[in-house]
Amino acid sequence: MPTSRALDVTPPVNSATMRAFVHWIRAAAPYVHAFRGRTFVIAFGGEVVADESFLGIVHDLNLLHSLGIKLVVAHGCRPQVEAILKQQAIPSRYAHGVRVTDADSMRHVVDQAVTILKHRKVSGLFTTPKLLEALGEKVNLHEAGIRGVFCGGTTMTPQHVRFLVEEVLENRIGFYPTYGNTLMGLAASVPLLPKLLGLHGTSHSQIRNPQRSCQRN
Numbered sequence: 001m002p003t004s005r006a007l008d009v010t011p012p013v014n015s016a017t018m019r020a021f022v023h024w025i026r027a028a029a030p031y032v033h034a035f036r037g038r039t040f041v042i043a044f045g046g047e048v049v050a051d052e053s054f055l056g057i058v059h060d061l062n063l064l065h066s067l068g069i070k071l072v073v074a075h076g077c078r079p080q081v082e083a084i085l086k087q088q089a090i091p092s093r094y095a096h097g098v099r100v101t102d103a104d105s106m107r108h109v110v111d112q113a114v115t116i117l118k119h120r121k122v123s124g125l126f127t128t129p130k131l132l133e134a135l136g137e138k139v140n141l142h143e144a145g146i147r148g149v150f151c152g153g154t155t156m157t158p159q160h161v162r163f164l165v166e167e168v169l170e171n172r173i174g175f176y177p178t179y180g181n182t183l184m185g186l187a188a189s190v191p192l193l194p195k196l197l198g199l200h201g202t203s204h205s206q207i208r209n210p211q212r213s214c215q216r217n
Contacts, residue, residue, distance in 0.1 A: 036068035045076040074126055084108055110134045117144045124148045129155050129164060136168035152178035156189075165192055 042061070048054060065071055082092050085105060093100040101109065113135055116122065123145055125132070132151055135141065149169065156179045165175050175192040
């Protein structure tokens with residue numbers, strides 16, 4: 001009676017497959033020890049998420065996590081947003097490769113973000129001041145599980161930073177302001193952590209001058 005070949009049979013110790021595997025483990029071991037406990041920031045566009053090979057990337061991310069590497073994954077969503085706007089008969093407009101987000105588009109982006117916050121475990125946001133303010137009007141970000149916000153734009157004045165920290169985040173969420181955009185570059189400011197923002201006294205000097213100790217990336 002013919003039997004199908006078992007896929008989970010371990011190759012013989014002296015086989016070419018096992019020797020190649022051992023060689024790979026030995027070559028990777030120094031890097032595993034060097035980066036265990038470190039944080040990797042991995043960014044990719046929404047096209048990658050939609051690609052049929054994305055499952056392989058997920059397996060690679062799981063492997064990195066299993067090796068003790070902390071991961072921060074930042075993915076785009078341009079194709080997904082375009083598909084949603086197309087369903088709603090809303091045209092997509094771009095200027096120099098950057099999306100022009102009008103009021104109609106913003107409403108759909110905010111609705112999608114709120115849906116994700118309600119049905120997924122999310123602890124950090126990478127956003128713009130306007131989008132953060134719009135999200136804050138729809139959902140309590142702290143109750144939704146958000147504990148840190150990396151926020152950038154060209155409207156990051158001291159007054160706007162104070163408004164976002166005190167009114168939108170209610171002095172309960174870590175805030176990491178930057179000034180600039182992806183075209184001109186970003187200047188990172190001093191993080192404003194909850195313990196500095198009212199839980200143990202507000203750090204007025206940081207809010208008055210949020211660009212202190214900025215570094216150009």
